[in-house]
Amino acid sequence: MPDKAKKTAYSIADLSQEFCVTHRAIRFYEDQGLISPERSGQARIYSPRDRARLAMILRGKRVGFSLADIREMINLYDxxxxxxxxxxxxxxxxxxxxxxxxxxxxxxxxxxxxxxxxxxxxxxxxxxxxxxxxx
Amino acid sequence: MPDKAKKTAYSIADLSQEFCVTHRAIRFYEDQGLISPERSGQARIYSPRDRARLAMILRGKRVGFSLADIREMINLYDxxxxxxxxxxxxxxxxxxxxxxxxxxxxxxxxxxxxxxxxxxxxxxxxxxxxxxxxx
DNA sequence: AAAATAGTTTACGTTTACGTAAACGTCAAG
DNA sequence: CTTGACGTTTACGTAAACGTAAACTATTTT
CATH class of the missing domain: 3.30.160 (Double Stranded RNA Binding Domain)
Structure with missing residues (x-):
């Protein structure tokens, strides 16, 4: 298996495992508009950018931001x-x-x-x- | 009015105002066993130690601790x-x-x-x- | 005495951030 | 071909941390 950061696409299981969060949580972040992966059929497929974004989300959480806060910050960047x-x-x-x-x-x-x-x-x-x- | 830190006793309104928290929140912390003021009849009366403890609670919260965490920490001290x-x-x-x-x-x-x-x-x-x- | 002020308890409501279960699709391996 | 492994949606459940309303008491002010 190559370096995690070098992969060009990730499944929900990849990210869920790497960051120790449940599938449910990741999908929930998507519901809340914090992340929006491509689809391959009906399966979600995450890019390195998506992965970086997930890292931001989790760091934001550890720092005490609510998901609404984080969404606002992400929108700033856009x-x-x-x-x-x-x-x-x-x-x-x-x-x-x-x-x-x-x-x-x-x-x-x-x-x-x-x-x-x-x-x-x-x-x-x-x-x-x-x-x-x-x- | 003397210095806030010099008073020897505080009402719930005193603390609620000084720390910008509602009466409800302060009583809730008491329910959760984080603070236990004296009573004068049925009214709560807070000592400087209680006040310091409230400050700790709020700082803990800002730092992202749950009330359960904070209770545990307070109990450590005891x-x-x-x-x-x-x-x-x-x-x-x-x-x-x-x-x-x-x-x-x-x-x-x-x-x-x-x-x-x-x-x-x-x-x-x-x-x-x-x-x-x-x- | 009446009314305002400050406090109390009890109890139900609310938001956030998921957990959990049900019920189903899909695709490679045996 | 069916059995897993992995994924999906939908929907209800839950814990934490209070908010809010109701209904009451005690004291102080008018």
Whole structure:
């Protein structure tokens, strides 16, 4: 089997396996207008672009975006050649999302710090306990 | 009115306003065992610790944790004096959460980069358009 | 006393993001 | 040719995280 990224077409099973999502989920994303693979007869056939898009969708999800958010972002990307006004709107939304993400990163850092400090406390408690046992 | 963080007790309205969440949500967190304020008669009365806990809850949510996740984390914090085994478990979970958060930060950085690059493209397109108009 | 204000419980409704089951098409292998 | 393996659509179900409405209590203001 060649490199996954080098294939030129994927079945739903390919993608479902590679990204650990169910067929149902992938089809659901299609229902929601997030992806639209070609058809070979009635079977779906996904291009590398579709695959990249799926990766974006899943990353967006991990980052906390709703599918509606993600759809909006994807639509942004498809508006490069729209009228100037549309692009202005897209730019604004884009920047807003960036700001939100930066704030979210701050939240994550705070949470990581809290948890790390607490890990230290726990480790100390465990060490003390081990020493006591050893005596 | 004194500094918000200096008050020694808060009503549900205080917290609801300060953190921009509804009364309903705060009570729901209580239902889920995430917070447990004192009562004055039947009214809830929140201590600074409760307030800090609410802040944690909301930060956890922004970071993408479910309420069940958050409850688990809060319970970790309450297990400092549990048996040694509990503390080992807590430590492990703690570290797993940290790893997950670090991965999530990577996802966020990737997404930010993608969006920033796309912003540049949009800005270029807009500039070109403006120049064309000016002629 | 009446009305407004702030709080409470109970219970059903809503949205999101799928899960799950039914019932069927298709195509290569035995 | 039929039996899997893999795919499809349709449709109902579900868990999470509240929203919303109803109906009540307690206190404060007019």
């Amino acid at each position: 508006q490069e050649d729209g009228p100037a006004k549309q692009r202005h709107v897209a730019l604004k939304k884009c920047m807003e999302r960036i700001e939100a993400l930066k704030q979210q990163r701050i939240d994550i850092d705070i949470t990581i710090n809290e948890l790390e400090e607490y890990c230290l406390i726990l480790e100390d408690l465990i060490d003390i306990n081990d020493i006591q046992k050893a005596q | 297990q400092e004096d549990g048996p040694a085994k509990q503390r080992h478990v807590a430590l492990k979970k703690c570290m797993e959460r940290i790893e997950a958060l670090k991965q999530q930060r990577i996802d966020i950085d990737i997404t930010i980069n993608e969006l920033e690059e796309y912003c540049l493209i949009l800005e270029d397109l807009i500039d070109i358009n403006d120049i064309q108009k000016a002629q």
